Each structure stands twice: as structure tokens, then as C-alpha cells.
Amino acid sequence: MTIDEDRELWRVKDVACVMVSCCAGAELQLRRSGDVILRELYPMKSDLYERANELRSQWQSEVGPTT
Secondary structure, three states: OOOOEEEEEEEEOOEEEEEEEEOOEEEEEEEEOOEEEEEEEEOOHHHHHHHHHHHHHHHHHHHOOOO
């Protein structure tokens, strides 16, 4: 039995970046109001974290400051 683990990496307004990890690797998801709007698979978590940081910068520049 495989148990997936969700971990929120960041949130900008109503969009959350979530890592879903399991034994086969890690999946990066962007979720808006519970719906998955982007899904990417990575064999290594370090690559996923790098991509998550890129997406955070892109998202913040598009939607403006979070405060």
C-alpha cells in the first residue's frame, strides 16, 4: 500500500503550490480552489523545489504582491 503525502510549498492569493510525494518520485501541483491547474512529475525532489521557486516568482509577478 502506498500513501501519498501532500505538502504545501507556497501560496499566493488563491493559488497553492503543492508537492505530492510517494515512492516513485514527486509531483508538483498548482491548485486553485482545490482544482489542479498544473501538474508536473519529477524523479528528484531537488528538481521539483527548483521549479516550485520559478513558478512562485512567475506567479507573484503576474498577480502582484500578496499583502
